[in-house]
Amino acid sequence: MKRKPSSSRATCNGGLTGRQLNLSFTGYLDASTLPYLWGEVRRHLSHKGIESIVVDGSRIDYCDGAGTGLLVYIRQTARRLNAAVEFQELDSGTAGLLAQYPADKLDVRSEKKGQPTNLVWEVGKVFCETLNGLKEHIAFLGELAVGLIRAMLHPGSLRMKDFLLVAENSGAKALPIIAMLGFLVGLILAFQGAVLMKQFAAEIYIADFVGKAVVRELGPLITAIIVAGRTGSAFAAEIGTMKVNEEIDAFTTMGLDPVRFLVIPRVSAATLMTPLLAVLTNLSGMVGGALVMVGLGFPVITYVNRVLAAVTLSDYLGGLFKALVFGLLVSCAGCLCGLRTGEGASAVGSSATRAVVSSIIMIVIADGIFAVLFYFLGI
Template identity: 45%
Template sequence: MPNYGSSHMPESSSSSIHTSMIAPGVLGVKIIGRLDSLSTGSIWRETNLELDRTSPKQVIVDASEIEYCDGSGIGYLFELRRRLEKGGGELSIRGLHKEFQQLLDLFKPSEFEEPPEIKPESFGFFEKIGQSTGKICEEARALVEFVGETGTALLKALLNPKQVRWKDALLVAETAGVNALPVITLIGFLMGLIMAFQAAIPMRQFGAVIYVANLVGLSMVRELGPLMTAIVLAGRSGSAFAAELGTMKVNEEIDALVTMGLDPVKFLVVTRLLAAVIMTPLLTLFADLIGVLGGSIVLISLGYSLATYFRQIFSTVTYVDLLGGLFKSIVFGLLVAGIGCLRGLQTEIGASAVGESTTRAVVGGIVLIVAVDGIFSVVYYYLGI
């Protein structure tokens, strides 16, 4: 093994410090060896102890036997001088090699006075409430503005479909919709299967296993299909929209659109919203079907035929249930895509800002989905759907 000890990385033993009181109030310090980042620490501590103990008026450093001195060593000598001068004392360094002296002379003690402590602005309770309220209002304003802008842009797009960049919309539809099929399939299938299985066990005790079909059919079509699809969309595409638009913002691409005279909302948001509005109900329909199929596995394994299972479902699940669910999913799709785009466009400068926008898009999306789903439940209840 090569020996790094003495030449490259000297241990602290390669230097030493000797102190003695030369006269009353005059401390003599002699340093021998290397004063570098490895050895300076112990010397620094020892010196401090000695200074505390003797509190001298003058310190004389005999530096003639310092072989080497790096930034730490210079720092040590500098601090020594600063400490003494602050207390009205005096430091003299004797015999310090010229090149080290040059280094030491680069720094002036006056430039290293403790900077005045910058206190973070502290606010009182009411000020904080005011600030938060202000922020919420600003946020609400941005939201209203965005909804208004997007709404008009969407309306214009529908009135004049030729202006929409359908190629872009189709591309988004593919990544946000078609590519989501595998995960929707997996989650939908397992959801139907698990729900049927968990329900079948207790219901078998009452001889009501066949009603598992009602349960799976109604809950998938009315509630879980749209909800699950929307949450997957928020995780997959809401975040992607936010990251994509956020990166474009950071790269000045949004600015480039604006100075070209192209409205980013029309150009980027409308295509994504349209794609989401078209794809979410389709994905939901698919999730409904797959969930029901998942449930059928349980019933078949319990001895019922597929025909019985579906007859039972068709007798309970109506078109109103199905359309109600699909309508919900359209709204969810709009919300998820909208919040994703909004957060993307709100991105500030820097890579971490993009991450933050993505998080905010997903969280915001899921919160909105759940809240709006609650509203839908109440509205549907009173409408008798």
């Protein structure tokens, strides 16, 4: 609780005699009285033409580190005003505290602050950093491509234990949430569709609508977003923590390639799992749609037949292919953000955030590209 600045525990009296400012304190100089005292001292120090300051400390009952701050403030202000300052009758404890802070040590400018900055310099710096970041991205993609091709050609070189562990974590363990979200998305779509279609007595086409929309678009998209949130961020945090703990350095100095050890199993497992998860999203989306249709009085078999007629194999495979690409993008982004983690615990957090944000941006961009591509390919 913040205490009200009180004048009951401490006072500050001041007055000008000629060009000399006399300040005298009584009572307790600590953090609770300081807000009041500081204001008083400021007021006294704002007088014009002060040439010397005399501080009478004979009636100070107690002065701690915060109180000393006030005395240091008086001394620094005096220096700025080119005024002489004298502390009279400070008890030895307070004088000792004050002596701990010699003026020349306090006024040292921080090394970092002193750096010259201007717009050109800043712009140049950001440009160089971006360029370096881009170089790292390209190098990483190259390493990754080589590693993935090698893993495909020699599956034996893949670290199977890690691969299976990641597959379990990013695939099997995501099933419940994927099923639930798929179901809800199907349900909501069908429901929204029902409201619209009812006006035209065309409710039966809800099946076509839900089928196409989920299989082609929403199934892969929802899956990829879940994978980005669950798996991409986990990759970034895991690898980032390893970076902070010098484990990545340890790999390097043991002559082991961190990309091969950490990135390849993760990327390949997550990439393969995403389309499989998308299968479940599609299926549960259909179930959600069916529920609404049954509610509207259609038999299930009618719904199923409509969906089967509307959704072609190329719709289905196109959707799964999209999911595969999304999975690749998300896992790459996660691993890259992890490897680029800076120092300290907060860096791990920001890597995880960056992984999710850049994943989702890339998913949406890729989805747009796919939409154009599929349109021209007639899929």
